[in-house]
Amino acid sequence: MTPQGxxxxxxxxxxxxxxxxxxxxxxxxLRLLRHKTALVGLIIVGILLFTALLAPLLAPYDPxxxxxxxxxxxxxxxxxxxxxxxxxxxxxxxxxxxxxxxQIGIIAVGISLIFGTFLGAVSGYYGGKLDLVVMxxxxxxxxxxxxxxxxxxxxxxxxxxxxxxIAIGLVGIPIYARVIRGVVLSVKEMEYIDAAKxxxxxxxxxxxxHVLPNCMAPLVVQATLGVGTAILDAAGxxxxxxxxxxxxxxxxxxxxxxxxxxxxxxxxxxxPGAAILLVVLGFNLLGDGLRDALxxxxxDS
Amino acid sequence: MxxxxxxxxxxxxxxxxxxxxxxxxxIHLVPGDPARMMLGERATPKQxxxxxxxxxxxxxxxxxxxxxxxKAVQGDLGSSVRSKMPxxxxxxxxxxxxxxxxxFALTIAVLLGGLAGVVSAVKPYSIFDNLSMxxxxxxxxxxxxxxxxxxxxxxxxxxxxxPPSGRLTVGVExxxxxNLYILDSLLTGxxxxxxxxxxxxxxxxxxxxxxxMAMIARVTRSSMLEVLGQDYIRTAWAKGLPGRxxxxxxxxxxxxxPVLTVIGLQFGxxxxxxxxxxxxxSWPGVGRWLFVAISARDFPIVQGGILMVALLFVTINLIVDxxxxxxxPRIRLD
Numbered sequence: 297m298t299p300q301g302x303x304x305x306x307x308x309x310x311x312x313x314x315x316x317x318x319x320x321x322x323x324x325x326l327r328l329l330r331h332k333t334a335l336v337g338l339i340i341v342g343i344l345l346f347t348a349l350l351a352p353l354l355a356p357y358d359p360x361x362x363x364x365x366x367x368x369x370x371x372x373x374x375x376x377x378x379x380x381x382x383x384x385x386x387x388x389x390x391x392x393x394x395x396x397x398x399q400i401g402i403i404a405v406g407i408s409l410i411f412g413t414f415l416g417a418v419s420g421y422y423g424g425k426l427d428l429v430v431m432x433x434x435x436x437x438x439x440x441x442x443x444x445x446x447x448x449x450x451x452x453x454x455x456x457x458x459x460x461x462i463a464i465g466l467v468g469i470p471i472y473a474r475v476i477r478g479v480v481l482s483v484k485e486m487e488y489i490d491a492a493k494x495x496x497x498x499x500x501x502x503x504x505x506h507v508l509p510n511c512m513a514p515l516v517v518q519a520t521l522g523v524g525t526a527i528l529d530a531a532g533x534x535x536x537x538x539x540x541x542x543x544x545x546x547x548x549x550x551x552x553x554x555x556x557x558x559x560x561x562x563x564x565x566x567x568p569g570a571a572i573l574l575v576v577l578g579f580n581l582l583g584d585g586l587r588d589a590l591x592x593x594x595x596d597s
Numbered sequence: 598m599x600x601x602x603x604x605x606x607x608x609x610x611x612x613x614x615x616x617x618x619x620x621x622x623x624i625h626l627v628p629g630d631p632a633r634m635m636l637g638e639r640a641t642p643k644q645x646x647x648x649x650x651x652x653x654x655x656x657x658x659x660x661x662x663x664x665x666x667x668k669a670v671q672g673d674l675g676s677s678v679r680s681k682m683p684x685x686x687x688x689x690x691x692x693x694x695x696x697x698x699x700x701f702a703l704t705i706a707v708l709l710g711g712l713a714g715v716v717s718a719v720k721p722y723s724i725f726d727n728l729s730m731x732x733x734x735x736x737x738x739x740x741x742x743x744x745x746x747x748x749x750x751x752x753x754x755x756x757x758x759x760p761p762s763g764r765l766t767v768g769v770e771x772x773x774x775x776n777l778y779i780l781d782s783l784l785t786g787x788x789x790x791x792x793x794x795x796x797x798x799x800x801x802x803x804x805x806x807x808x809x810m811a812m813i814a815r816v817t818r819s820s821m822l823e824v825l826g827q828d829y830i831r832t833a834w835a836k837g838l839p840g841r842x843x844x845x846x847x848x849x850x851x852x853x854x855p856v857l858t859v860i861g862l863q864f865g866x867x868x869x870x871x872x873x874x875x876x877x878x879s880w881p882g883v884g885r886w887l888f889v890a891i892s893a894r895d896f897p898i899v900q901g902g903i904l905m906v907a908l909l910f911v912t913i914n915l916i917v918d919x920x921x922x923x924x925x926p927r928i929r930l931d
Contacts, residue, residue, distance in 0.1 A: 436615030439907045441870030444887060448903060451891045452626035528740055532873055535742045536888065548742075555746055559754045569743030577738040584734070 320590070324513075327589040334585015340578025348394040357385035359392040359545040368561040378563040380554065382543075386564065389545035390571045396546045397575060400461055400530040401523035407465025408526075409519055412472025413508070419473070420480030421503050431477075434470040442467050446529060450538045457530075457546070460539035464529050468522060475518050479511040513590040517583055524579030531572050547572050602919055609911055616911065620904035621665050624896045625658070635678060635894050652896070665900070674901030679893060684901035688883065692868075693776030694764060695875070695882030699867040701779075701802040706810035707860060714817025714856075718825060719844060721818075729814060736811030745804040745877035752800060760797050762879035769793045801878040805871055809863040816859050820852040854925055861917030868913075869906030 328334050347354060357363075357375075363383035371378040377386035419430035437445070449463035450456075483489065484507060492506050533539035534548020542549055547568040554564035627634050632648045640648075649655050653664060668674070674684040713733070717726040753761035764778055765771060771790040774781050779798065782791035824830065825848050833843045868883060875885035883906065890898035 432611050433615065435612050436619060439612060439616050439911050440619070440903065441866050441868075441906060441910070443870050443872055444884070444903065444906065447872060447888060448623050448891055448899065449626060451894075452623060452899075454628065524738065528738070531740055532742060535740075535873070536876065537892075551740075551743060551746065558746060558750055562750050565743070565746050565750070569740060569747065572740045572743065573735075573738055576740070577734065580734055580738050 320513075324586075324590040328585055331585045331589060333581050334589065337578050337581025337583070337585055340574060341582055344394055344575055344578065345398070347391055348398045351392050351395055355385075355388035355391040357388040359384060359389045360543045368557060368564070370561070371563055377567040378561065380550070380564050381557050381561075386550070386567050389550060390547070390568060392545040393547045393550070393568070393571065394575075396457070396540060396544065397527050397530075400457075400464070400526055401579075403461045404464040404468065404526040404530065405519055405522045407462065408468030408472050408522060409515070411465075412469045413476050413511075413515065415469065416473035416476030416478075417480050417503050417508055417511070420477035421484055421499070421507060427477075430473070434473055437467070437470050440467075443529065443532065446533065447536065447538060450533055455538045455541065457534075457540040457544070460530055460533045461526075464526050464533070468526070471522070472515075472518060475514055476511055479514050480507055483507050483510045516590060517587045520579055520586055521583035524576040524583065527579070528572065528576050598922065601922060605915060605918055609915055612911055613908065616907045617666055617669065617904055618662065620900050620907065621662050623903060624899055627894075630654075631894075631896060635896060669901070669904065674904070675897035677890070677898050678895045684898050685905075687886065687898065688902055688905055690776075691881065691883045691886045694880060695868055695871065695884065697777040697779060698798060698801055698805060698871065698875070698880060698882060699864060700777075701798050702805035702867065703809060703860065703864060705802060705806040706813055706863070709806075710810035710813030711817050711856065713814040715821055715844065715849060717814070717818045718821030718852075721822060726818075730818070733811040733814045736807040736814075739807060741804055741807065742873045742877055744807060745801070745874060748800045748804060749877070759800050761800070764794065764797050764881060765790065766793050766797075801874050801880050804877070805867065805874045809859070809867070812859050812863065813856060816855050817852065820855045821848060824848045824852040854921065857917065857920065857924065861913060861920075865910035865913035868909050869903075 328338065361384070363379070365383065366375075366379050367381055367383040369375050369379040369383075375385050375387065377390065379385055380389070415430055415434075419427045445467045446460075446463045449466060450460050453459040453462065489502060489506060492502050497506070530539050531546070531548035531551070534546045535552045536548075537552060540546035540549055542553065550568040551565050554561075554568065558565045624631055630645075632645050632652070632654055633640065636644055636648060653661055656664075672685055676683050677687060680687065710733075713729040717723075717729050720726055749761045752759040760766065769790050771778060771782055771787055771794075772785050774784055778794040779791060782788075782794055825844075830843060830848055833847045838847075869887065870884060871880075871882065872884035872888045874880065875882045876888060879885070883902070887898070887902045887906070889895075890902060
């Protein structure tokens with residue numbers, strides 16, 4: 297078959313079966329671009345990545361150096377978002393804060409993803425008693441309010457950005473494990489898995505080479521939504537004084553410090569909060585869009 | 598029916614055991630000596646020895662856990678290190694405030710979220726649908742602590758319309774019966790206290806309702822869409838039944854189950870998880886109590902309080918599960 301023929305029939309084929317070998321990811325990406333709200337999400341996330349990458353070049357001022365004579369300046373052409381109680385430029389702090397957000401997104405979601413995928417895959421694939429034990433353990437963790445558990449773990453380990461990321465990652469594991477287990481349960485019944493078994497593949501190889509690659513779509517969706525949640529939670533921990541510590545330009549900390557002066561300088565809390573909202577919204581839009589684009593079966597779920 | 602309920606209760610026993618182990622182990626996440634963490638750097642060796650002795654920290658972990666469970670089943674979760682009050686009693690004092698806030702927030706969430714979900718499903722892809730689903734997306738993305746601060750700034754600081762913190766203005770008399778202030782003021786016919794309590798609860802309840810409202814709206818919409826596409830609904834329309842009857846009597850009743858799940862989960866979750874909202878509005882509830890205890894390393898409260906919050910959650914889920922079988926008898930067969 298010519299490559300041209302593949303593209304021509306591609307769209308119909310993909311609709312019939314998401315997992316045809318002929319580039320469901322490319323098709324998914326194209327569908328994502330046609331999805332208006334997802335495109336907005338993609339743009340927001342793109343801007344976030346771009347800002348984080350070029351933060352030192354984009355930020356007009358240093359995010360940490362204090363400039364007390366210029367404290368609590370209202371937004372102006374010099375300081376677009378105003379200055380905080382230490383005279384630091386809020387826009388610059390928000391710009392540098394994007395780096396922390398990305399870091400949280402990658403590390404916290406990374407922890408949930410790695411452990412959750414492993415637990416979910418093993419538990420779904422082997423089934424039986426192992427599955428029962430893992431699922432009960434997940435029920436147990438999920439019996440605790442998510443944010444309370446994250447707060448408790450962070451506080452016990454000691455406040456700080458690293459521990460906050462670990463805590464958020466840990467409490468997120470059950471969600472990923474459940475998602476993956478569900479998909480693995482359906483994938484493992486497929487004929488090609490039997491074929492792999494017959495051809496003598498080890499269980500390990502079957503899980504990692506044959507089962508998991510077919511779980512990627514829901515995993516990508518979950519992880520995208522998860523980055524938004526992780527950023528939101530880390531900002532919450534920062535706000536409570538448990539996450540990143542001053543003088544880090546983390547958005548939650550900025551809100552925490554800003555609440556003291558918000559009655560006279562509302563811009564101090566307005567912009568960092570709006571930044572959190574925008575970024576979380578971006579990941580949620582993108583995640584919803586990816587769900588529609590990569591796996592229409594999950595639509596509206 | 599009874600056998601289903603018994604089976605369901607038996608199923609939560611391992612979860613309860615696990616929950617107790619996890620709550621017990623939480624304080625042992627602390628690097629180093631918990632006693633030193635509680636007393637600080639200036640503690641004398643004698644104080645440390647004494648505290649270790651009273652808390653039984655010298656015994657092996659499994660002995661400590663055994664004692665924790667043994668006392669817990671007798672209703673003794675230890676006493677706060679700071680106030681010396683029993684954990685159980687302190688929790689009892691904090692729960693009504695949280696319950697009141699949760700009920701208020703969930704009522705807002707169910708009414709507005711449910712309505713938005715139903716209307717969106719009846720007219721999918723209309724302007725209203727797009728608008729309310731857009732708002733729902735905002736609802737799950739907005740940081741509650743920021744929303745809380747903005748509400749305080751607008752309605753508390755700027756417009757002086759609503760009090761920014763607490764449950765009741767100092768000096769307002771209220772005879773308490775249930776400790777749910779709004780209910781109490783109504784029961785005693787105390788109009789002044791009712792207005793005061795109501796003005797205090799509005800902002801925290803609105804802030805707290807955003808996430809459940811958004812979730813309820815989305816779940817109601819998708820569940821309704823599914824039901825509205827079914828044959829019996831077409832039959833109902835074809836019979837010429839009025840729209841209101843078809844939508845609420847025929848469709849919503851069957852679409853309600855997933856919504857009930859969300860409401861149940863959120864109810865259990867908010868009873869212990871409203872930390873941010875309670876903290877911002879100085880609402881004297883369970884979430885704030887636990888947060889303060891965690892920050893102060895008041896370990897008996899951390900262990901006992903978190904255990905009780907988790908048990909409440911498990912119990913509420915159990916009740917919701919049993920409620921299901923009334924709402925939808927098909928479930929019992931499973």
